[in-house]
Amino acid sequence: MLFKNNKVILAPMAGITDPVFRCLCKEYGADIVVSEMVSADGILYGSKATIALAEFQEQERPIGVQLFGSDPDHLARAAAFIQRNSNPDFIDLNSGCPVPKVVKKNGGSALLQNAKLFEKIVSAMVKSVSIPVTVKIRSGWHKFNWVDVEFAQMAEAAGASAVIVHPRSQTMGFSGHSYWERIYEVKKSVGIPVIGNGDVLFPGDALRMFDETGCDSIMIGRGAYGNPWIFGQIKDALNGIAYRDIPPLIKLETALKHLLEFARQYGERSTVREMKKHLAWYIKGMTGASAGRDLIFRSQTMEELTGALSTLMDSLKRESIC
Numbered sequence: 001m002l003f004k005n006n007k008v009i010l011a012p013m014a015g016i017t018d019p020v021f022r023c024l025c026k027e028y029g030a031d032i033v034v035s036e037m038v039s040a041d042g043i044l045y046g047s048k049a050t051i052a053l054a055e056f057q058e059q060e061r062p063i064g065v066q067l068f069g070s071d072p073d074h075l076a077r078a079a080a081f082i083q084r085n086s087n088p089d090f091i092d093l094n095s096g097c098p099v100p101k102v103v104k105k106n107g108g109s110a111l112l113q114n115a116k117l118f119e120k121i122v123s124a125m126v127k128s129v130s131i132p133v134t135v136k137i138r139s140g141w142h143k144f145n146w147v148d149v150e151f152a153q154m155a156e157a158a159g160a161s162a163v164i165v166h167p168r169s170q171t172m173g174f175s176g177h178s179y180w181e182r183i184y185e186v187k188k189s190v191g192i193p194v195i196g197n198g199d200v201l202f203p204g205d206a207l208r209m210f211d212e213t214g215c216d217s218i219m220i221g222r223g224a225y226g227n228p229w230i231f232g233q234i235k236d237a238l239n240g241i242a243y244r245d246i247p248p249l250i251k252l253e254t255a256l257k258h259l260l261e262f263a264r265q266y267g268e269r270s271t272v273r274e275m276k277k278h279l280a281w282y283i284k285g286m287t288g289a290s291a292g293r294d295l296i297f298r299s300q301t302m303e304e305l306t307g308a309l310s311t312l313m314d315s316l317k318r319e320s321i322c
């Protein structure tokens with residue numbers, strides 16, 4: 001049942017979906033969240049930083065930890081370690097990452113060029129843990145040379161509990177648009193839940209994806225940038241409730257809350273490095289956003305970052321008085 005009944009899921013995004021952001025998305029309506037991708041080899045080397053990427057807070061449940069790699073035995077052992085260490089609700093296999101660093105080592109979307117290896121990996125991971133294993137695939141390596149149905153069926157036969165489909169090819173990167181009809185084709189071809197992913201930026205897109213593809217649940221990545229409310233808005237839209245736009249002042253207050261919580265957990269240096277992009281996403285489209293972005297990206301300290309948000313808040317308040 002975990003992946004059925006119109007669940008709205010936060011996508012794994014390296015460098016973005018840390019525990020602070022995941023908790024925020026949960027608070028605003030995400031049903032399930034997933035860690036950013038974690039190297040199976042890094043886990044086995046005992047890298048503290050890698051192991052930390054696979055950890056989470058109890059309030060994030062249900063949560064999946066995503067692994068990448070290309071060696072069936074390594075992935076199986078890393079999955080077993082993660083189950084013992086943090087015991088997430090499921091483990092996902094990354095079979096879609098197009099980034100050269102991952103693909104060169106035969107991981108991520110490179111698995112889509114090696115059906116036998118993919119099948120071995122899923123099978124080994126399923127055998128190594130007692131929690132569900134899911135797979136997240138792109139639709140193929142080359143555009144229009146789709147292998148998604150074949151890989152989804154293979155994953156199901158190997159014991160996977162759900163398949164997440166991002167219907168672009170490796171060669172497309174993030175360009176063009178995702179081919180939602182591929183999600184429909186995969187849904188027709190397997191019995192396990194199918195989670196649709198790709199280009200859901202507004203609640204209306206989510207309704208359309210459910211309608212056009214018949215998918216069981218959907219996964220949102222970039223649509224959640226500076227917009228953790230998208231999950232609740234989609235659920236309202238699914239329930240026929242008119243969703244509310246978020247007033248700029250609420251966005252700024254949430255940006256500040258996000259910033260302060262990140263600083264509390266990770267300290268000033270990491271916060272200044274990691275939070276600028278999030279803050280810029282929150283203020284996108286607001287009056288004064290361009291000057292605000294300059295202030296944010298010039299900031300070297302927490303004080304400057306909070307100051308940038310305060311300046312924007314003050315100018316919004318002045319504007320609403322005028």
Ligand SMILES: Cc1cc2nc3c(=O)[nH]c(=O)nc-3n(C[C@H](O)[C@H](O)[C@H](O)COP(=O)(O)O)c2cc1C
Pocket residue numbers: 011012013014015016036037066094095096097136166197198199200219220221222223
């Ligand atoms: C910055 C960034 C990092 C990503 N990192 C991962 C990752 O770690 N694992 C993964 O499976 N997909 C990753 N993705 C892909 C997303 O999970 C998702 O499949 C893709 O962005 C399409 O969904 P969207 O249109 O809703 O963003 C990443 C995407 C972006 C933009």
